[in-house]
Amino acid sequence: MWRRVTSVSHLTFAHKSTVNKNACTFKCWESFTTEIPRKEKTTYQRAKTPFITFVLGGPGSGKGTQCMKIVENFGFTHLSAGELLRREIASNSADGIMILNTIKEGKIVPSELTIKLIQKEMELSDNYKFLIDGFPRSEDNRKAFEQIFGAEPDVVLFFDCPEDEMVKRVLNRNQGRVDDNIDTIKKRLKVFTALNLPVVNHYLEKGKLYKINGVGTVDEIYKQVHPVFSSFHFEVRV
Ligand SMILES: Nc1ncnc2c1ncn2[C@@H]1O[C@H](COP(=O)(O)OP(=O)(O)OP(=O)(O)O)[C@@H](O)[C@H]1O
Numbered sequence: 336m337w338r339r340v341t342s343v344s345h346l347t348f349a350h351k352s353t354v355n356k357n358a359c360t361f362k363c364w365e366s367f368t369t370e371i372p373r374k375e376k377t378t379y380q381r382a383k384t385p386f387i388t389f390v391l392g393g394p395g396s397g398k399g400t401q402c403m404k405i406v407e408n409f410g411f412t413h414l415s416a417g418e419l420l421r422r423e424i425a426s427n428s429a430d431g432i433m434i435l436n437t438i439k440e441g442k443i444v445p446s447e448l449t450i451k452l453i454q455k456e457m458e459l460s461d462n463y464k465f466l467i468d469g470f471p472r473s474e475d476n477r478k479a480f481e482q483i484f485g486a487e488p489d490v491v492l493f494f495d496c497p498e499d500e501m502v503k504r505v506l507n508r509n510q511g512r513v514d515d516n517i518d519t520i521k522k523r524l525k526v527f528t529a530l531n532l533p534v535v536n537h538y539l540e541k542g543k544l545y546k547i548n549g550v551g552t553v554d555e556i557y558k559q560v561h562p563v564f565s566s567f568h569f570e571v572r573v
């Protein structure tokens with residue numbers, strides 16, 4: 336079952352909170368068993384209504400891991416903003432050096448650039464269901480997306496995970512990422528608290544946020560994620 340929760344005090348983490356105190360009255364769906372309120376019977380179909388899910392959470396909170404399971408079960412196309420940026424670095428494009436330096440510093444790449452990469456992938460895809468992982472990372476990302484796409488996400492997943500667990504996972508990841516070192520992780524966590532939590536709160540206000548407890552095994556966490564999507568009516572691809 337999903338219940339609407341009214342307190343966001345648990346979002347303050349170890350840092351000084353940027354959470355809006357008024358957020359206490361906002362809507363947020365938090366799971367405690369597997370039942371979930373039925374959504375309106377909108378049918379999502381390519382060329383008519385793209386179904387957009389933003390996937391938020393701190394570094395190492397498990398966004399990419401859970402996205403793989405959503406793809407397997409619901410046929411979404413997974414677009415990781417970080418992965419698109421890393422691909423851009425690898426392609427030696429004109430922006431590559433700037434992106435690399437920004438990522439090394441744990442900072443956020445200019446919104447227009449990231450959105451351009453996301454938009455290109457969406458246009459190349461014949462799918463209509465998208466997981467946009469690691470985006471929006473800031474209010475600037477969010478506003479620029481809404482302005483350029485003229486659309487808001489249908490669902491926002493937020494993986495809520497303690498910092499010590501996130502640090503442990505990132506340091507054990509072993510994928511050769513330039514930002515998986517303790518100095519950059521500390522910077523990424525600060526940026527997450529300062530810039531990403533306001534985005535989380537924005538979607539909390541809008542009643543679009545599904546807060547997932549990011550602690551547990553991959554399967555335990557996915558048990559909270561699955562009912563979010565099984566409550567929607569996706570049409571068979573045309
Ligand atoms: N529930 C879990 N328990 C233990 N380890 C996990 C869990 N989920 C993911 N991991 C591992 O933790 C690491 C980080 O996970 P993942 O890459 O999915 O995080 P992320 O949120 O996408 O991070 P980033 O924002 O840095 O890309 C990976 O090595 C992954 O295998």
Ligand SMILES: Nc1ccn([C@H]2C[C@H](O)[C@@H](COP(=O)(O)O)O2)c(=O)n1
Pocket residue numbers: 394415416417418420437438441442443444445449468469470471472476514523
């Ligand atoms: N919207 C985004 C997403 C990512 N980045 C940069 C900064 C992140 O630290 C890095 C890695 O992203 P991740 O793979 O952890 O999602 O990519 C950004 O600037 N803007």
Ligand SMILES: [Mg+2]
Pocket residue numbers: 398399415417469
């Ligand atoms: Mg990731």
